[in-house]
Amino acid sequence: MEKTEALRTTGRFGARRIAIIGMLSAVSIILGLSGYGFIPLPTAKATIMHIPVIIGAILEGPVVGGMIGLIFGLFSIVQSLTTPNILSFAFINPLVSVLPRVLIGVTAYYVYKWAWGRHEGIRIAIGAALGSLTNTFGVLTMIYILYAAEFAGARGISLDAAAKVIYGIALVNGVPEAIISMAVSVPVILAIKRRYRH
Template identity: 85%
Template structure:
């Protein structure tokens, strides 16, 4: 029991944690490469590439989530270098593409762990929502702090409008992404936990 608790809090990785990091990181990368990591919505595209980070963190602890987020973030850098778009100049910076993705696992796990109420599904859902919003607002906040002028130029808008546009994107993308993260994470985590108990 103590060994399991130590692993969940991230003091070291066991073979199970390493396997989960590899498997969920691969899922995130495959979602990105295949295009299935993006769900078209009426006003935007919602990403689900961060959901493996959330699931890994809630199941195995924040350190596992941080490692999956690290790999997700590094993949974003590679994508920006190999298939650039108008915002690639920002995503090649690890402070934009890696740091917020590593924080997903931390916020998702500790929200889940300390959420009020005893209903497991609610706690998982709340952790998933906060983890998802960490991704959206974390990435866009770093873009605003580090590259507001470049963002405005790339979008063809005035510098004064950069914050409004960036956080408009955060709201338009962030809320649907959080809802999708909850809808996927809750049944997946509950199913895995149920299977482990059998």
């Protein structure tokens, strides 16, 4: 058990780990390109593109999760360059588009690992929720720190209102994204873990 745990937290890449990184990264990119990675809500769009990062991290450790998050973040930069929108100026910066996505996997894994309780499903749910919130609040916090004035100008609001609008978006998007992440991640991870045991 200790040897397995050590392998999950180090950077050793076997064929299975490389395959998982490639497969889950591809799922995330396909969700983005197809439009299925966005769920329309009454006031915004919730994303599920970070869920493969959470699944990979909890199953295979923070290094694998971080690698999938890295590819997700790099894809965000490419998408911002090829299909620009009102906030593309921010997402071209890796501190906005890449760093928070790498941290999704790290957060999800360690929260899952250290979560209190013996029930596996609850620990996965907590890890998935906080991994999801790392994405939402991480991206929007970096936009606020680095581009508050530009964000305000793009939205046609005052600089004083930028924080309220940014964190309003974080709450409106973050809560449903966390719920969806839990709803998807728990059954998928439990099913794969059961398969691993056989």
